[in-house]
Amino acid sequence: DGGITQSPKYLFRKxxxxxxxxxxxxxNHDAMYWYxxxxxxxxxxxxxxxxxxxxxxxDIAEGxxxxxxxxxxxxxxxxxxxxxxxxxxxxxxxxxxxxxxxxHFGNGTRLTVT
Amino acid sequence: KQExxxxxxxxxxxxxxxxxxxxxxxxxxxxxxxxxxQDPGKGLTSLLLIQSSQREQTSGRLNASLDKSSGRxxxxxxxxxxxxxxxxxxxxxDNNAGNMLxxxxxxxxxxxx
Numbered sequence: 001d002g003g004i005t006q007s008p009k010y011l012f013r014k015x016x017x018x019x020x021x022x023x024x025x026x027x028n029h030d031a032m033y034w035y036x037x038x039x040x041x042x043x044x045x046x047x048x049x050x051x052x053x054x055x056x057x058x059d060i061a062e063g064x065x066x067x068x069x070x071x072x073x074x075x076x077x078x079x080x081x082x083x084x085x086x087x088x089x090x091x092x093x094x095x096x097x098x099x100x101x102x103x104h105f106g107n108g109t110r111l112t113v114t
Numbered sequence: 115k116q117e118x119x120x121x122x123x124x125x126x127x128x129x130x131x132x133x134x135x136x137x138x139x140x141x142x143x144x145x146x147x148x149x150x151x152q153d154p155g156k157g158l159t160s161l162l163l164i165q166s167s168q169r170e171q172t173s174g175r176l177n178a179s180l181d182k183s184s185g186r187x188x189x190x191x192x193x194x195x196x197x198x199x200x201x202x203x204x205x206x207x208d209n210n211a212g213n214m215l216x217x218x219x220x221x222x223x224x225x226x227x
Contacts (some may be wrong), residue, residue: 004157007198024115040123040219040220041219041220042120042203042216042217042218042219042220043158043203043215044207044217045214045215048214050191076115088155090157090158092157092158098197101125101127102148102160102163103158103215105157105158105159106157107155107156107157108155108156108157
């Protein structure tokens with residue numbers, strides 16, 4: 001069953017701690033993305049990766065870091081430098097960037113930092 | 115910088131009504147426009163994709179139109195059902211922006227039985 005898996009579904013952390021959100025895909029897609037969604041707002045792009053070992057900042061990369069060591073995996077670390085980390089985080093993938101291929105989304109991770 | 119706006123932010127209608135969701139964008143140099151559905155606490159599901167050269171796309175009870183010159187798109191839902199209740203988001207890809215989507219804030223739709 002092909003798709004994107006995000007884990008965990010809910011995550012709670014204390015302020016000042018780094019936390020890593022998992023995103024795995026078995027669609028053999030080259031491109032992967034991380035978006036942040038706040039209540040009543042659209043999605044905003046945090047980071048994206050076009051191929052393994054490459055990634056680029058999106059519109060709101062400050063306070064976040066990513067890695068792309070494997071094609072299937074694109075973990076996102078929310079660092080203590082992120083001022084407002086509580087949000088719904090969505091991972092997506094597509095065959096490639098630049099081709100306007102449809103994005104496939106995971107079911108998201110809701111992060112709460114107190 | 116591209117900005118995408120969706121009006122209304124929320125909409126409640128009785129079952130069976132035909133309805134229209136609106137999306138506007140500030141820069142008409144787009145590659146395509148997509149409509150997504152999002153159920154509470156879930157990811158996004160692509161509904162319709164309109165290329166910049168197209169005027170509309172249809173899928174079942176859904177019809178999306180695109181007027182690039184005026185920076186507008188509408189999503190028409192015919193004979194609405196309670197199962198249509200969800201948040202609907204539109205997003206555009208600008209020319210030369212790779213596959214980077216700019217999203218609107220969404221319209222939260224409630225269809226009452």
